[in-house]
Amino acid sequence: MEKLFDINHGGYSVRCKLFYGKDIHAVENVVVVMHGFGSGKDGRSTVKFGERLIAKYHNYAALAFDWPCHGADARKKLVLEECLAYLESVVGYVRTQLGAKRIYAYANSFGGYLTLNYMEVKGNPFHKVALRAPAVQMYQTLWENMSEDERGKVEKGREIMLGFERKMKIGKEFLDALRSADVMRHDYLDDADNMLILHGTADEMIDIGVSKAFAENNVIELMAVEGADHPFSQPKHMDLAIQKIIGFFAD
Secondary structure, three states: OEEEEEEEEOOEEEEEEEEOOOOHHHOOEEEEEEOOOOOOOOOHHHHHHHHHHHHHOOOEEEEEEOOOOOOOOOOOEOOHHHHHHHHHHHHHHHHHOOOOOEEEEEEEOHHHHHHHHHHHHHOOOOOEEEEEOOOOOHHHHHHHOOOHHHHHHHHOOOOEEEEOOOEEEEOHHHHHHHHHOOHHHOOOOOOHHHEEEEEEOOOOOOOHHHHHHHHHHHOOEEEEEOOOOOOOOOHHHHHHHHHHHHHHHHO
């Protein structure tokens, strides 16, 4: 089953989608699903993950949500602190309202960066963490994929509009915050045994070498998916990733 709802907390309204079996009271484990930059909670890969998770394990649920300025969210200017506040609200809801015994994180790209940043700043609330093509160098990834004109505007203190399905305001303040919150400088050795990274060898947005370096520095298992691009757009690649992640969480 699917349920759309909002978490209203701290002056924010977080748009959520919950995937669960017939009995919500049977849920003991909740996977928080975090999408990438310019995507949303209704993306095909998120829906596929949620449906397959609850079809296989009746005591699991998946909760996906829109980051600020993404999907159905009402905000228009992206701010790093607000992203962390959204995740904090979701984690709090899963604990108090869903009564989860264990919380898991499945995060893609920008969502992977935010998950790591949250773990550094707020502590790690997750039993296990799976990252797919994480943007561990988010500042560099965003900067390198901007045009010369866009970079020039940002350097002059002007805001630009970035995104795919939906455009959002990006300014120097946000980019400076990303540069300061560099997850590559933090170590995750204490959490490494409960972390997994999947990355495609044909990723055109984030080189797999970046994930390999991050994984090696933190002794995290990395699974290279041969031929997969950044969004794992080929169904066979996405199916493999979902199967691996669900198995990792259920083990």
